[in-house]
Amino acid sequence: MSDVDEAITRVHHEEWARVVASLTRRFGDLDIAEEAAAEAFAAAVERWPADGVPPNPGAWLTTTANRRAIDRIRRESKRDDKQKEAQMSYGEPPEPLGVIDDERLRLIFTCCHPALAMETRVALTLRMIGGLTVPEIARGFLVQETAMGQRITRAKAKIKAARIPYRVPSAEDLPGRVSGVLAVLFLVFNEGYLATGPDTDPVRHELTAEAIRLTRLIRVLLPEDGEVAGLLALMLLIDARRTARVSATGELIALRDQDRGAWDTALVAEGHRLVRERLATRQPPGRYQILAAINAVHTSARDAADTDWSQVVALYDQLVRVDRSPIVALNRAIAVAELDGPEVALATIDRLSDKLSGYHAYHAARADLLRRLGRSQESRAAYDAAIELAENTAEVAYLSRRRDQLVS
Template sequence: MNSLSIEALYRSESRRVLATLIRLLGDFDLAEEALHEAFSVALERWPQDGLPDNPRAWLISTGRFKAIDRLRRQARFTPLSQAQADALEAAEWSVEDVEDDRLRLIFTCCHPALAPDAQAALTLREICDLTTEEIARAFLSTPTTIAQRIVRAKAKIREANIPYQVPSLAELPERLDSVLRVVYLVFNEGYSASIGANLTRDELSGEAIRLGRLLLALLPEPEVMGLLALMLLHESRRAARTSASGELVLLDEQDRTLWDASLITEGCALVQRALSSRGFGPYCLQAAIAAVHAEAPHAAQTDWPQIVGLYDVLLGLLPSPVIALNRAVAVAMRDGPLAGLQQVDGILARGALQDYHLAHATRGEFCRQLGRLKEARSAYEKALSLTQQAPEKAFLEQRLAQLVSASMP
């Protein structure tokens, strides 16, 4: 067992271990310290002793004992630490209890006592292990602001004694909206990473789908079905979204034989179940749009009028400039690039999405198709200045190079 193997295990298991340590220790910061101490011990022992039969249980147990030791050392200065350490040592726990700890943790992070922006920041930090810098980029904020939100959220959980548990069935519906929103944020960061050399982060999208399945088992409501369907249908395209060399491949150019048919089948079935309930909302409608794409054998056979119609309904339920931008793309596919450009210019004129790279990239694409090369170049350059993701940067640089070539006599 070498350090690289332990690093891989950290990536796959650390959030599970942390969730359980938070439950056992009742303190975010103490649990995070215990997690890192447990992995430090693993780096020392496992190369010599070999991998334990149950690494996750070993890490949880080691972290728990390290936390107890830390509290006992602090007892000289804080008498309450001794009582806390004694209580932790006396408490019973079992490895069988740990599987749903991440679900408990996400409901804690999304408690209504916390502000929505704090819910999202705390979830992305604690459940997904994103750095404050990565979260800041995802929210177009600063690392200092994000760090302050996380610190305040942890303090609120501690001071208000917010329980570490899944709500009762009676409380669950009113608590669900914030959880679904955060799960989708996690998925989006995995499906299209906000920064880095890779377009996707498989571990995040996989974790979001796992959480979605847990939520569906707990509460089979239409919007839970819709969110899970939406994630599955997007995830089905993963293998086709980049070339063998890691370059971005647009939806209409993807090799659809690479799409995962089993995920499409599961996602479309969930869409049908959700829509038949007539109690659906925005996630179901977005999943229905994704299903129309998934059911088209070729890009040219996509039912764009139906997609525009679904976006019209979606905008009525959830007015959003990003949804309006996506609708503009659908309008362009139905009515031509000029119609799409008019829609995008209207969004930008209203002051929305000025700092959103995809808005400017979309405008650049419509201008390119219309032969308005100077405008296209300006829009692509603006998009390039706003993106932090290597594959998207490379794609935009390629588009700009094509424009230069097209402009040469």
């Protein structure tokens, strides 16, 4: 038995009763307390061998268990109301179940009605079915919370006024709705991959796992759809890095600094296989397929120094032709910095300030480029802006440490 295994066994023996008692007092439910404690110890078994035993194992377990209990209570309080809320919004009960066996996936397809604008149907479905709060959805769309709340309210009003039917789609309807469904699942996955709420785990595995599960089901329904395969590959290649992304002290670990030996090789292999299958079709790739290919390049490198940045930039050049969002331009500039240097990339990023000034990753990217250029005072100001906007606790810890390492 390794030292870490011995530590986990010892901590389990010493802390189990205390953690369960603490959660039972807080939540008043022994079953929830025991299940949350079990999940916390399972997380320790998964993370401590890679990250090391934290300085205060009992506190780590209690904090993790509390977060898991809160997440479970939130999920259970929403689950029973989701289908009823969807039906009430559309004003009529659904028709027979149709071709989709999974209840949640059936609801997502039903709510992604083509009569609504794409952003509206995605936001409404995330709120009613996806389990995300209005603030979380707003952050995903980079808009103000009040604006997102109004958008969702208007969508519900339009459904009632236009008498849009709450009707389970047939097999023929699926291709016309799948793009909205994929957008919903990608945003749910992103919220799990890097949670934006300050009161949750920095990585919410229950969200990433559910998004992957539902995307696998869509792949069965639409096996020839390249974007479905692309999204599944993208999720797998990102999720493969999950256990290496947060340190034992709760700090985000940047991709370049991750222990690549801790990545899930089975998920990487599956993601690479899907990317190769899509390349073999020689069909023009969509957004998710290109993003998956970018992540395949990253996960193919033995270490950060081996990354083929020229290929990454070439893929981003393809991506900007199908997705002209400022976030894509930002990520392309970060890759360009590895080829042409930080000064070239900074000039590109600065041109995005009017569109991304409220986005923490924009300021974090600027801070890093300014640091590399030796412009410490400006870098510190950019780090301060990123920290103020970021809400993920692991990301705030990482940005704070990077800022504090700057030479005055």
